[in-house]
Amino acid sequence: MRLKDKVALITGGGGDVAIAIAEKFLANGARVVLVDLKPELLAAAAQKLNAGAALATVTGDVCHLDDMEAAARLAVSQFGKLDIVVPCAGVIKHMPIDEMSLNDWKWVVDINLTGTFVTCKAAVPFMKQQQSGRIITISSVGGRTGRPKVGVNYAASKAGVNGLTMCLARELGAFNITVNSICPGPLAGRMTESMPPENLKALISTACIGRLGRPDDIGNAALYLASDEAEWVTGEILDVNGGVYI
Numbered sequence: 001m002r003l004k005d006k007v008a009l010i011t012g013g014g015g016d017v018a019i020a021i022a023e024k025f026l027a028n029g030a031r032v033v034l035v036d037l038k039p040e041l042l043a044a045a046a047q048k049l050n051a052g053a054a055l056a057t058v059t060g061d062v063c064h065l066d067d068m069e070a071a072a073r074l075a076v077s078q079f080g081k082l083d084i085v086v087p088c089a090g091v092i093k094h095m096p097i098d099e100m101s102l103n104d105w106k107w108v109v110d111i112n113l114t115g116t117f118v119t120c121k122a123a124v125p126f127m128k129q130q131q132s133g134r135i136i137t138i139s140s141v142g143g144r145t146g147r148p149k150v151g152v153n154y155a156a157s158k159a160g161v162n163g164l165t166m167c168l169a170r171e172l173g174a175f176n177i178t179v180n181s182i183c184p185g186p187l188a189g190r191m192t193e194s195m196p197p198e199n200l201k202a203l204i205s206t207a208c209i210g211r212l213g214r215p216d217d218i219g220n221a222a223l224y225l226a227s228d229e230a231e232w233v234t235g236e237i238l239d240v241n242g243g244v245y246i
């Protein structure tokens with residue numbers, strides 16, 4: 001019970017990674033609010049997690065500050081506080097730059113980077129008031145090394161998430177709020193299923209541990225960063241990727 005009585009808000013709540021993180025948090029005593037654009041994915045997540053009153057779901061768009069402020073308020077009104085925030089919503093749309101439209105660029109950067117900013121902005125006032133909090137952003141190995149075939153939109157958005165994380169850690173340390181980023185390598189699930197097989201093969205081929213990651217691998221890392229054991233860890237970019245460094 002490493003998160004007993006903690007309250008967490010996780011965006012992209014209908015997705016593979018968010019569900020794995022929610023599962024770890026709930027199993028360790030937390031109460032969780034899941035936010036997603038798609039109510040049908042939230043319903044499926046709630047059914048899978050089967051957590052009763054410890055779980056709330058809310059439909060919202062991470063690009064809209066109103067939606068995210070409402071989600072943060074819901075966490076506080078339903079569960080009394082907001083201890084942990086995981087901006088996990090993300091999309092990928094990969095193509096060479098000469099085929100990438102401005103809209104392709106903006107769509108990915110808006111959700112992955114601006115959505116992370118908006119989610120943090122909505123949560124921080126509650127955390128400052130409490131003088132405590134944990135923010136765990138979800139970046140990607142693509143934002144660390146510019147992996148082949150992820151697209152410049154995705155790589156730039158995730159590098160931006162890491163910059164936001166390091167800067168926000170400095171800004172919020174005085175309020176006892178830690179801010180860390182997890183950079184997953186390629187994981188089994190919806191996001192990699194959408195990739196052409198040759199792109200996926202290229203992604204895995206350079207790993208030290210030659211398998212796709214599991215959403216659970218990211219859940220374990222998030223549980224550590226959310227727990228008391230990580231109270232002196234902040235501004236950290238944690239690679240969880242089976243050893244994919246190029």
Ligand SMILES: NC(=O)c1ccc[n+]([C@@H]2O[C@H](COP(=O)([O-])OP(=O)(O)OC[C@H]3O[C@@H](n4cnc5c(N)ncnc54)[C@H](O)[C@@H]3O)[C@@H](O)[C@H]2O)c1
Pocket residue numbers: 011012013014015016017018035036037038041060061062063088089090091111115138139140141183184185186187188189190191192
């Ligand atoms: N799966 C991987 O291989 C991998 C690797 C590295 C990083 N990541 C990162 O992990 C995070 C989660 O990925 P995943 O594999 O669970 O993806 P996923 O596609 O399974 O889930 C993403 C979720 O985000 C939601 N979403 C999209 N736009 C939204 C918006 N504007 N507002 C609210 N919700 C929105 C989607 O509806 C979906 O439920 C992403 O940030 C992704 O970039 C994933």
